[in-house]
Amino acid sequence: QSVLTQPPSVSAAPGQKVTISCSGSSSNIGNNYVSWYQQLPGTAPKLLIYENNKRPSGIPDRFSGSKSGTSATLGITGLQTGDEADYYCGTWDSSLSAHVVFGGGTKLTVL
């Protein structure tokens, strides 16, 4: 099981809004910045959000990120069928052996 906990799946209709949660602990999310990655079927992951809530150039403002305590949330508004993908949260973990950790991933279905 992954260090960061995400729901296995979420779904919503086109045009609606969805949120994906990512829960961790003080050694990871609680004291470090969170990034989010989108993985479309059969492709490599793509950076969606970094430093909790910043979007790289080219990422539409339909995608947003937030963090509170030891949890983070990815929000997607105005859902499109092209948003169907797996979404992963990631962060640095400052425990004994410092390393990067990811959530288990959330499959988004746009009904």
Next chain:
Amino acid sequence: QVQLVQSGAEVKKPGASVKVSCKASGYTFTSYDINWVRQATGQGLEWMGWMNPNSGNTGYAQKFQGRVTMTRNTSISTAYMELSSLRSEDTAVYYCARGRGSGNRYYMDVWGKGTTVTVSS
């Protein structure tokens, strides 16, 4: 444009080693870390480690300590990941990704397309 181009698919027997390459272009190779992340079929992302191409310093996930080696050739802007003592559970797609940020702001902004490694007798 900034890109990471990985080597082609590999098929290996249990107990063998595999070496995957990742060629960087469009930016100064020695200015950013290279990370390696793998993904078994139908599974999530698993971070294997990072390398600083400038110094050659590395940091490996505990799970892979002793089995993984990350190196680079700065003259051709290429990073390498070698995994030894392969077993069937190592069958996965291996990605290289550029690391950004420092300290607790770390993230990966550019990813290679992945290299499929199959371990089978």
